Amino acid sequence: MARSYLFIPGNVPRMLQNMDVFDADAVIIDFEDAVSLTDKDEARHLTQLFLRDHLPPSLDIYVRINSDAQLMKDDLIALETLDIQGIVLPKCDQDTLKEYEASQANFRVIGIIETPQGMIEVEKTAMHPCIDGLILGAEDLKKEMGFTRSSQTLYYPRQRLLYAAKAANIKAIDTPFTHLDESGLSEDACEAAALGYESKCAIHPNQVPTINQLFLPSEADLMAALKIVKKHEQTNSMRFSLDGKMIDKPVIDAAKQLIEKSKRYGVKGVL
Amino acid sequence: MPKTVSVGTLESSDCMMTIKPHHTTVITIHTVVHEAFYDHIKQTIDKMIAAHNLKNVHVICEDKGALDYTIRARLKTAIERYKDIIHG
Secondary structure (H helix, E strand, C coil): CCCCEEEEECCHHHHHHHHCCCCCCEEEEEEECCCCCCHHHHHHHHHHHHHHHHHCCCCCEEEECCHHHHHHHHHHHHHHCHHHEEEEEEECCCCHHHHHHHHCCCCCEEEEECCHHHHHHHHHCCCCEEEEEEEEHHHHHHHCCCCCCCHHHHHHHHHHHHHHHHHCCCCEEEEECCCCHHHHHHHHHHHHHHHHHCCCCEEEEEHHHHHHHCCCCCCCHHHHHHHHHHHHHHHEEEEEEHCCCEEEHHHHHHHHHHHHHHHCCCCCCCC | CCCCCCCCCCCCCCCEEEEEEECCCCEEEEECCHHHHHHHHHHHHHHHHCCCCCEEEEEEEEECCCCCHHHHHHHHHHHHHHHHHHHH
């Protein structure tokens, strides 16, 4: 249900301490790309003690661990007693999932699909019992595939991941936008939202307000959903016509979901 | 191999913890919040080096307003790295 997933480095106290003031719906503490190989132990100790002493209430917290087997093992040991929402598994495919399972950790997992292998296995990965969601990692995928990033080149990976996630009834989270210009971010997020994505990663706190706003239902959508649910409740019917359109169960369910999301994030002037 | 380790940064809310060999155990603390927190930081460092049975070291803490968890985390990493160097 979160709209924004903000990455913050696991080795920077200032960022950890401020994680709850950036207004992100969820935070991903990073042990992977944001932390150099020689500083992994620093990040583990800092994050572990921070979360033990200062766990922010009402914020979904994930930790992106490393995909290398030994680093993954050490990361998971550091996290084992912490009350976090789950871990984020980079370079997620069947092999990295096996590696994760071998660790016998019990965290829920959001997998980052960022390799060609991960993409061709995405349907299987989405159905894996420990998987709660999938993130598209376009930058690594771009590097591996040799494409340049555009709405055209991202169309296929976005669609394929989204179908896999929806079929498995798990979260689909759009790739971060790596430039810091707001108009580019808006355009990129709108493209993802138009395809059906309901959330997106942020790599800078300044990206969070734009993402939160763009993945919030519009007042018009909320009004329409309220009207549908009202008529459904009044008629106690699962199939009826409203404003010239046929309404049935999937539409009613979608309207209820939209109302729930609007309530959670306080769509202005309506609820 | 140099037997000095430094962990952390001099950025705001962080601290840099350095450990090097010394003929006795000495703790040096430079902190931007000296009056309010010097004793607390000293106590934290004393406790941790005792718990890790670390002797004959000079521990230098350059504090830039770090919270207690940061001081403990940086020192924990520094102690582990120092022991790795000393004991191989």
